[in-house]
Amino acid sequence: MRLPILILSLIFPVFVLGGGLPASIVKRLHLQPKKVYVIDFFASWCVSCKKEIPQLARLNRSLDHHRYTIIGIDADRKRSDGVKFQAALRKKGALNFRVVNDTGNGIIRTFGPPGMPALYFVKNNAIVGKIIGARSHVASLVRRRLKGL
Amino acid sequence: MTRLLMLSTLMFLLGGCGMIQDVKPWEKDQLAKETLTPAGSDTNLHAFRKHLYFSKEASKGGGGVAGGGCGCN
Numbered sequence: 001m002r003l004p005i006l007i008l009s010l011i012f013p014v015f016v017l018g019g020g021l022p023a024s025i026v027k028r029l030h031l032q033p034k035k036v037y038v039i040d041f042f043a044s045w046c047v048s049c050k051k052e053i054p055q056l057a058r059l060n061r062s063l064d065h066h067r068y069t070i071i072g073i074d075a076d077r078k079r080s081d082g083v084k085f086q087a088a089l090r091k092k093g094a095l096n097f098r099v100v101n102d103t104g105n106g107i108i109r110t111f112g113p114p115g116m117p118a119l120y121f122v123k124n125n126a127i128v129g130k131i132i133g134a135r136s137h138v139a140s141l142v143r144r145r146l147k148g149l
Numbered sequence: 150m151t152r153l154l155m156l157s158t159l160m161f162l163l164g165g166c167g168m169i170q171d172v173k174p175w176e177k178d179q180l181a182k183e184t185l186t187p188a189g190s191d192t193n194l195h196a197f198r199k200h201l202y203f204s205k206e207a208s209k210g211g212g213g214v215a216g217g218g219c220g221c222n
Contacts, residue, residue, distance in 0.1 A: 041175070042177060043175065045178045045181035045182070046181070047176070075175040075181075077176075077178065077179070105175055105176075108175045109173075109175075113174060113175075114174065116174050116175060116177075117176045120175075
């Protein structure tokens with residue numbers, strides 16, 4: 001029974017809503033089933049991502065951290081680029097959430113977003129929503145979505 | 150015989166097209182580099198060239214695209 005599921009999960013990434021995340025991703029991101037996660041995919045070369053991250057940082061200050069957690073996934077293939085980019089943002093106070101450096105692109109390949117920036121909402125280790133592409137007021141949009149989860 | 154040879158050559162050449170892979174959104178870091186923009190790495194030189202073009206042709210614009218290479222704009 002497990003083999004067909006494994007084959008299907010290799011062919012189709014978990015871009016469909018309600019798609020359960022593989023155990024390796026859950027473990028790597030330290031996801032807890034009862035919490036709601038906002039997973040933000042970004043990279044140092046993505047102009048729109050640079051605009052969205054400070055908005056998410058502002059949102060993160062007002063979130064109930066017992067219920068909600070924002071996790072950043074840096075898709076830079078060169079680790080030093082990502083680390084430098086994150087350090088510059090943290091220095092300005094524009095990044096205040098945990099970031100996982102996805103240099104091998106294993107995490108982003110699993111989610112398979114059609115564009116960047118990409119935000120995914122994860123609850124009970126499954127994708128329950130997503131926002132793809134640049135949004136001018138992303139923080140208010142995320143807040144609205146979180147209220148419904 | 151010649152037709153068969155041509156057909157097999159054509160199939161061999163077209164077979165190479167099957168190896169072409171899409172660039173995924175997270176793999177566009179190379180495309181976002183300054184050197185790959187229409188202006189190149191030297192924006193001053195590009196501005197100078199645009200000024201020359203405008204002076205000679207009495208028209209401007211249409212020489213670039215918006216966005217940072219991430220496919221999101």
